[in-house]
Amino acid sequence: MSSFTLHVVCPNPALDRLQVVEQFHPFEVNRVTTVRTLPGGKGMIVARGARRxxxxxxxxxxxxxxxxxxxxxxxxxLGISDRHVEVTGETRVTPVVIERSTGRSTVLNERGPEVTALDTDRLLAVLASEVExxxxxxxxxxxxxxxGADLHARIARTALARGATVLxxxxxxxxxxxxxxLRAEPAAGRFVxxxxxxxxxxxxxxxxxxRVATGDAIRELHADTGATLVVTLGADGAVFFDGAVELLADTPTVETVNATGSGDSFLAGLAVALGGGEPPATALTLAAxxxxxxxASLTPDIDPELVARLRQVVTVEQVGPVRR
Structure with missing residues (x-):
């Protein structure tokens, strides 16, 4: 696997406070059996999974x-290089109530602190100086x-200009x-x-x-944007389309403890595999x-040994003819 740095941008991170109850009863007093506090937000889950x-x-x-x-x-x-921009507001706290008996979660998402144009310019400048x-x-x-709603697009363009692959x-x-x-300026090959x-x-x-309707949609979007589309379907797996191949991966069966963050851990596996030069089917296998x-984990995290076992049972198949 080639050497590279994974730069994870989580514009609105959170401090997750996970509280486990046997059964969750809204509008009543609930007795918490377990409490965990850890860095959260989708990007922090990606970063943690990649470090694992x-x-x-x-x-x-x-x-x-x-x-x-x-x-x-x-x-x-975790051994993650901290390149965050300091702002004057308070980073949000996200309470997550996990019902142990069902594996279901209730999440309360705060908006996060106000940021300024200067703050976003500082973030983009740091990325431009560090992405290789x-x-x-x-x-x-x-x-x-x-x-601004265009921040993800601005971040992506900054990284593309530096020669990186972007997800x-x-x-x-x-x-x-x-x-x-992407419709205005398609980015073939290095944009997922x-x-x-x-x-x-x-x-x-x-x-x-x-899946058929989803497949039609991602082929249309690829034609419009040049991007690779990877769409997760929950328990039904995930679809991958890059213009050359369309793949469908299944989801391995596990005993669900807390599904929160599974899409983010999927993204971590996809990013690490693609960065390492793995072919799409191998990347999709690791992601699934x-x-x-x-x-299968109480907190949004992964056990590398379990991942290794699950990789052996993931099925990835090419589906349908590629339409050009």
Whole structure:
């Protein structure tokens, strides 16, 4: 596997506070059996998963206040290079209630601190100075107030200009902004867009009820943007299309403890494998195993030994003819 740095941009990180109850009863007193506090937000889950695989990882975003300091210490503990921009507001705290009996989670997402144009310019400047040709950049998660819906697109263009491979996982207006940017200036070969099926349906404004409909949508988007599309389908697996091959991966069966963050762990596996020069089928296999392993963990994290076992049972198949 080639040497590269994985740059993970999480513009709106959070301090996750995970609270486990046997059964969750809304509007009643619930007795918590286990509490864990750890760096959170989609990008931090990606960064943690990549470190579990031994990747060299740098983390970027906006941090402020006491919560931000806890996340900085968490980066140090994981061996992640802390390249966050300091802001005046307080980094958000995300309470997550996990119902042990079902594996279901209830998440309360705060908006995050306000950022300024100067803050975003500082973030982009740091990226421009540190991303190198052959590196991989992941930009993922919600955007903090004040950052602008085009921030993921600006981050991606900064990394592309430096010769990196880019993966973006966004939703809503931010995902629409990335796709519009790509339609205006297609980026073939080094740009991966990874929404889930619900997020993709939302930005397209039409339902995607099955894999066939999803496949049609990603082929259309590839034609418009030049991007590789990887769409996760939950328990139904994931679809990959890069213009040359269309692949379908299944999801290994595990006992679900907490599925929160499984899409982010999937993204970590995909980024690490693609950065290492692995072919699409191998990258998709690792990604599927990472997503399933995350669901088997109480916290959004993976056990590398479980990932190794799950990789042996993931099935990746080429589906349908490539339409040109």
């Amino acid at each position: 695989l031994g990747a060299t990882v740098a983390a970027y975003g906006f941090l402020g206040g006491a919560s931000g300091e806890v996340i900085r210490r968490g980066c140090a503990d 040709p052959g590196d991989v950049l992941v930009s993922t998660g919600s955007l903090p107030p004040g950052s 973006v996982d966004a939703h809503g207006d931010a995902l629409a902004g990335v796709l519009d940017d 867009v990874k929404p889930n099926a619900e997020e993709l349906a939302g930005v397209l404004g039409r339902p995607l009820p099955d 195993a990472m997503g399933a392993a995350n669901a």
